[in-house]
Each structure stands twice: as structure tokens, then as C-alpha cells.
Amino acid sequence: MILNPNYQGRILGLIGGSHSCAVAYFEAGELKVVIEEERLIREKPIKDFERGFFRYPLHGLTELIVRHNIDLGQVNYFTSFWDFETTRHMLKSTVNFELKQEHFIKVDHHEAHAATAYFLSGYQEDSLVIAIDGSGEHHSAQYYIGAHGKMTYLDGIELNRDSLGLFYAAITELLGFRRLKDEGKTVGMAGHGKLWPELYEAWNQVIKIDGVKTEVSDFPDRNDLAGGNVFKKTYQKFFEVVGSKYWKYTPTLQNIAYTGQLVFEEKVIELINNLHELYPYPKKVALAGGIFANVKLNQKINELEWVDEVFVAPPMGDDGLALGALLLALKRLDPTFMPQRLPNVFLGNDYSEQEVDSAAVGVMGQYNKIPFNMDFITSLLLNRKIVGLFQGKFEHGPRALGNRTIMCDATHPETYDIINGKLQRNDFMPFAPAVLDEDANTLFEVNKSRYAAEFMTLCFNTREEWREKLPTVVHPVDKTARIQIVTQDSNPLFYEILKAYKQHTGFGCLVNTSFNVHNEPIVNRPEEAFAHLRDGIVDYLVTPYGIYSK
Numbered sequence: 001m002i003l004n005p006n007y008q009g010r011i012l013g014l015i016g017g018s019h020s021c022a023v024a025y026f027e028a029g030e031l032k033v034v035i036e037e038e039r040l041i042r043e044k045p046i047k048d049f050e051r052g053f054f055r056y057p058l059h060g061l062t063e064l065i066v067r068h069n070i071d072l073g074q075v076n077y078f079t080s081f082w083d084f085e086t087t088r089h090m091l092k093s094t095v096n097f098e099l100k101q102e103h104f105i106k107v108d109h110h111e112a113h114a115a116t117a118y119f120l121s122g123y124q125e126d127s128l129v130i131a132i133d134g135s136g137e138h139h140s141a142q143y144y145i146g147a148h149g150k151m152t153y154l155d156g157i158e159l160n161r162d163s164l165g166l167f168y169a170a171i172t173e174l175l176g177f178r179r180l181k182d183e184g185k186t187v188g189m190a191g192h193g194k195l196w197p198e199l200y201e202a203w204n205q206v207i208k209i210d211g212v213k214t215e216v217s218d219f220p221d222r223n224d225l226a227g228g229n230v231f232k233k234t235y236q237k238f239f240e241v242v243g244s245k246y247w248k249y250t251p252t253l254q255n256i257a258y259t260g261q262l263v264f265e266e267k268v269i270e271l272i273n274n275l276h277e278l279y280p281y282p283k284k285v286a287l288a289g290g291i292f293a294n295v296k297l298n299q300k301i302n303e304l305e306w307v308d309e310v311f312v313a314p315p316m317g318d319d320g321l322a323l324g325a326l327l328l329a330l331k332r333l334d335p336t337f338m339p340q341r342l343p344n345v346f347l348g349n350d351y352s353e354q355e356v357d358s359a360a361v362g363v364m365g366q367y368n369k370i371p372f373n374m375d376f377i378t379s380l381l382l383n384r385k386i387v388g389l390f391q392g393k394f395e396h397g398p399r400a401l402g403n404r405t406i407m408c409d410a411t412h413p414e415t416y417d418i419i420n421g422k423l424q425r426n427d428f429m430p431f432a433p434a435v436l437d438e439d440a441n442t443l444f445e446v447n448k449s450r451y452a453a454e455f456m457t458l459c460f461n462t463r464e465e466w467r468e469k470l471p472t473v474v475h476p477v478d479k480t481a482r483i484q485i486v487t488q489d490s491n492p493l494f495y496e497i498l499k500a501y502k503q504h505t506g507f508g509c510l511v512n513t514s515f516n517v518h519n520e521p522i523v524n525r526p527e528e529a530f531a532h533l534r535d536g537i538v539d540y541l542v543t544p545y546g547i548y549s550k
Contacts, residue, residue, distance in 0.1 A: 118151055
């Protein structure tokens with residue numbers, strides 16, 4: 001994927017850590033590959049966090065060397081938000097490569113987040129660039145002005161102040177979910193709840209916005225895995241409201257989620273509006289950091305009157321920091337590098353027809369295969385079959401965007417329970433819709449931020465006449481949908497499937513959920529896709545090389 005033809009060198013970004021681990025590689029003007037370690041080891045990074053294990057990108061680096069034929073000795077620069085010694089040890093202890101200081105570029109954690117938002121936004125106009133998460137080296141938030149291809153630091157929230165990201169993590173754990181993994185369940189549950197006024201007032205005191213900062217914490221111990229003062233205050237205020245009452249039943253949990261989501265949204269919106277008052281000219285906003293996986297929050301930001309456009313980095317969490325570091329290094333090496341829009345984020349591994357067929361034999365033993373046939377695929381979807389789509393390079397980031405996707409008809413209410421059962425999923429959110437570019441604003445209220453919607457990072461309201469027609473992908477209470485707009489440029493094959501489906505139904509919209517069962521990473525190799533077919537998770541598997549069934 002062409003990124004910056006002006007720089008012909010080689011750059012490798014890498015990160016390790018207790019909950020994210022990845023590599024990103026650039027060569028001769030092209031962004032060649034980005035791989036999160038979880039896709040290779042088949043284990044969610046939350047497990048590393050919970051056991052206090054700091055993971056190095058052993059498998060990602062090995063994949064670069066073996067599958068992608070990259071000679072680390074020919075790499076001009078290595079970059080990470082980790083310091084030189086940590087990065088040197090990552091490379092030495094994994095692939096026995098000795099990194100030299102003169103080939104290393106150190107970047108900042110939140111600046112790397114911001115870089116993924118700004119340099120992938122395509123913004124040529126001035127923009128507010130905002131990075132917020134739980135914590136980094138020195139901050140939990142940083143803000144920049146993006147102008148003329150340069151990010152200028154404005155301010156941030158230091159680690160001795162309360163963290164917005166940890167506040168939402170505290171609510172997630174209070175609900176019985178796991179932080180750094182289940183925040184999406186909190187978002188989904190919130191949509192089913194109602195305001196708890198006493199709790200709202202109490203939690204309003206936990207996080208206080210002071211200009212573009214939060215208040216100083218009286219318990220700023222960054223090594224405390226309980227989350228320090230934010231967790232302490234969140235729980236303390238909650239139990240002051242609840243007292244001794246039993247509260248762990250569904251309606252109460254939904255009201256807790258709703259109230260926590262509301263307080264969280266209001267605090268982030270207050271902070272962003274305060275930034276806008278200080279810097280009123282930029283009307284475009286670029287977002288990154290873990291909190292912006294919250295699609296309902298992103299919708300609220302997108303709906304602000306002064307905002308012309310929102311872009312959320314597709315790998316908004318720490319999984320995007322290897323790429324973010326690479327982008328910062330590229331900017332330092334070539335000051336002419338400007339933001340641009342990528343056609344897609346298909347940056348992982350792809351597999352040949354021989355590899356796919358070999359995987360079918362190895363996993364399935366006996367199977368049926370017919371040549372790729374669009375009419376047959378359409379008939380499967382019209383007959384409510386659950387269809388896996390496996391093609392090209394896998395997606396970078398947490399969203400399946402048509403290359404490692406499960407798709408099906410979106411018009412039957414019972415489909416929601418059928419897929420939930422197959423995927424061993426109990427999320428409260430509806431499934432996401434993939435929608436043709438030409439139909440997006442017909443079915444949903446997509447008045448701005450269409451580019452961001454190509455990466456499934458925002459919710460939009462569903463138009464009233466379509467709310468009951470698409471029950472599997474529309475939230476039953478607030479009638480929103482986390483849409484993916486599919487264009488011919490972004491994903492030609494997925495686009496053609498939607499077009500063919502539209503010829504029979506009059507609209508181009510299907511369920512698009514990630515190709516994985518609950519608690520597993522999205523599939524990478526064809527072997528994993530065929531295991532889903534063998535186990536009945538999908539009824540058929542579509543690849544560019546043919547359509548497979550049991």
C-alpha cells in the first residue's frame with residue numbers, strides 16, 4: 001500500500017507489552033505489513049495483562065523474516081514508544097538481532113496514537129488531534145493541532161491526574177466485565193438502561209474537568225493495578241448510593257451502564273468543547289486511544305454542531321502503536337510527509353489458493369468446493385445462511401471489514417440469536433451492518449464523516465422507515481447502528497457481493513461480524529477459517545478461489 005513514495009528507506013515499528021503487541025513495516029514508499037501478535041498466537045492480549053506478562057513480538061518478527069522475506073539487517077530505522085534498551089532487548093531475545101542506537105527512533109506513546117489519527121485522516125485542513133486512553137508513559141491524554149502535515153503539541157492530562165480511560169474501565173469491572181476487553185459490552189448494555197439520578201450525581205464527582213485537564217489525583221500510584229484513585233472513587237461513590245441493597249440483577253446493571261456511559265460521554269464532550277473554545281478554528285477532529293473504541297461516544301462527538309468531520313484511527317487502541325510509531329518516524333525522516341486517506345487497512349497476511357486448499361484438506365478431510373459464483377453466494381444470503389468470507393490480507397485493528405468477516409441477511413429478527421449462539425457470544429450490541437456507499441445515507445443518517453464510517457468506528461442513527469426492516473443490525477432501543485460503508489475502492493469483492501444482494505432486495509446491507517468465536521482473535525490463517533466451517537460456526541466459506549461447504 002503506497003504511503004509515502006518520497007522516502008525510499010526501510011522502517012520497522014514494534015511494540016511489546018502486557019496487553020498489546022505488534023509490528024509494522026515500511027519499505028520503498030509502501031506500508032508493507034502490520035501484524036498484531038494476537039492474530040498469530042491465537043490468544044487475546046487480556047490474558048497477558050491479567051497474569052502480568054510483558055510479551056515481546058516474537059511471532060510477528062518471525063513472520064516478517066520468514067513469510068515476508070524481510071532482512072532486519074537492511075532496515076534503516078527501528079522505532080517504538082519503548083526506550084532503546086527495551087527495544088534492543090525485544091529484538092535480541094526474540095530473533096537474535098543486535099539493534100544499534102543510531103538506527104533507533106524513540107517516540108511518545110500518546111503522540112504515536114495521535115499520529116495514527118492525523119496521518120491516516122487525509123485532513124489537509126487544520127484539525128484537532130486528540131489521544132486519550134487509560135495511561136501511557138507520562139499522560140492519559142494529549143492534544144495537538146494538525147496543520148500543514150505537522151502536529152503541534154497543545155496540552156494533556158498527566159498521570160498525576162484522574163484518567164478518563166480508567167474511569168470507564170472501573171465501570172466495566174463494576175458490571176462484572178473485564179477491563180481492556182469488555183468495554184464494548186458496557187457500551188451495549190448502556191443502550192438498554194435508564195438514568196439512575198443519584199448515581200449520576202455521585203459519579204459526576206469522580207471525574208471533574210478543569211479546562212482541558214482533570215483534577216489532580218490524591219492517590220496517583222501508576223503501578224497500582226486496581227487503577228488508583230479513579231477506581232477507588234468510582235466504587236466508593238457507587239456504594240454510597242447503593243448502600244447494602246442487592247444490585248447485581250439485570251435491570252440495575254443496565255441502569256448502571258447507562259449512567260456510567262452518560263457521565264463518561266459528558267466529561268469527554270466537555271473536555272473537547274473546552275479545547276474548541278481555546279482553538280476555535282479547526283472544525284475537523286482526529287481521534288485515537290482506547291476510549292475511542294466507544295462508538296456511542298464517537299457518535300456524540302460527530303454530532304457536535306461545530307464539528308465538520310470526525311476521523312477515528314481504525315487501530316485506535318495500543319494495537320495501533322507500532323504503526324503510529326512508524327508514521328512518526330517517517331515524518332521525522334521526510335518532513336514533506338502529509339496526511340492521506342488509505343483505501344483500506346488490509347495490512348496483514350494473505351494466502352494463496354494452494355495454501356487455502358491445503359488447509360481445507362488438513363482441517364476438513366472431506367469437503368465440497370464449487371468455483372466462485374456470485375449468484376450462488378447471493379442465494380445463500382437470501383436463504384439466511386451464515387457465510388464466512390475469507391480473502392486477501394487480514395484487517396489491522398479490532399474491526400472485521402470484509403476480509404475476515406461473517407456475513408448474513410439482516411432482515412430477520414431471529415438471526416441475532418442464531419449467530420450469537422454459533423459464536424458463543426452474549427453481547428448486548430446488535431451486529432454491525434456493512435452497507436453499500438450508495439445506500440448508506442438512504443438507510444442511515446450519514447450526513448458527515450463518511451470516511452470514518454468505512455472503518456466501523458462510529459454509530460449513526462437509522463432512518464425511521466428502516467428501523468424495523470433491519471432488526472439484526474439496529475439497536476432495539478436507541479435505533480443506532482455501527483455501520484461500515486463499503487466502496488468499490490475499499491473492498492471490491494465485498495462491494496460486489498452487496499451489489500448482487502441488492503439486485504434481489506433493493507438495498508445493499510448485510511450483517512458483518514468478525515470471523516471468530518467469542519474470546520478468540522479474528523481468524524488469520526485459512527486453517528482457522530476452515531475450523532469454523534468444520535464446527536458449524538458458518539454454513540459456507542467463501543474465498544476468491546471457491547466456495548466451500550461440509
